[in-house]
Amino acid sequence: EDGAYHRLDITVRRKDVAVRAPSGYWAPIAAERLTSSSRPSMSTYLKTPHVSGLIQPWFRMTRGVTGGTRVTFSWAAKARSRGASVALSAITFEGTKLGVAEVTSQGSAAGSMRAVFEAAPGPVQISMAITDAAGKLLATDWAALSSPALQGCSSADEPEGNQLRGLDCDEPRPKHV
Numbered sequence: 001e002d003g004a005y006h007r008l009d010i011t012v013r014r015k016d017v018a019v020r021a022p023s024g025y026w027a028p029i030a031a032e033r034l035t036s037s038s039r040p041s042m043s044t045y046l047k048t049p050h051v052s053g054l055i056q057p058w059f060r061m062t063r064g065v066t067g068g069t070r071v072t073f074s075w076a077a078k079a080r081s082r083g084a085s086v087a088l089s090a091i092t093f094e095g096t097k098l099g100v101a102e103v104t105s106q107g108s109a110a111g112s113m114r115a116v117f118e119a120a121p122g123p124v125q126i127s128m129a130i131t132d133a134a135g136k137l138l139a140t141d142w143a144a145l146s147s148p149a150l151q152g153c154s155s156a157d158e159p160e161g162n163q164l165r166g167l168d169c170d171e172p173r174p175k176h177v
Contacts, residue, residue: 003029047125052139054078054130055086059143063150064118071098071124071147074114077105087129088115098124121149 007024057075064070075086084105090098099117128141 002027047127047142049144050140050142052130052141054139055128055141057086057126057128057141057143059126059145061145061148061150066118068118068120069147069150070116070118071145072114072116073101073103073126075103075105075128084133085131087127087131089127089129090117090119091125091127092119093123093125119147121147123147 005024005026008021010019010021012019055075056078060072062070073088086103088101088103098119099115101115103115104113124145124147126143126145130138132138
């Protein structure tokens with residue numbers, strides 16, 4: 001339990017035998033070696049990805065105005081879901097909060113139907129707390145996104161009707177007539 005990589009050397013006595021095995025393994029780290037000061041702080045805010053099946057989330061990424069990646073989030077309730085709103089929270093793997101928003105279902109009259117935030121290229125963790133019309137928490141979905149370094153167009157170049165189409169900024173755009 002030293003946390004180091006250990007190489008494996010496997011030999012067999014029998015001739016004409018093919019042996020398939022990994023070249024080595026990483027040993028686990030003993031729990032007593034992980035003190036609170038050496039434990040990474042991200043363990044307090046990063047969660048394992050989880051999908052409840054109550055909603056269908058959509059994430060669209062375009063080049064942002066400041067050169068980062070503009071992420072647009074929208075969602076729809078899956079069949080038999082009572083979800084009325086989603087509280088979205090986006091955080092980098094370093095712990096920087098990127099955005100927090102309440103996004104209502106598309107059938108709802110009040111509130112916003114999408115959330116927009118900017119992220120630097122790299123991994124982003126998304127928390128989606130799904131609540132019903134009475135405000136009761138139904139489930140919390142967790143997702144990890146990889147925010148790319150986009151080149152070419154910016155979100156300001158796109159017509160408003162294309163906000164959730166998922167066009168690739170490096171591809172030539174069709175002319176809108």
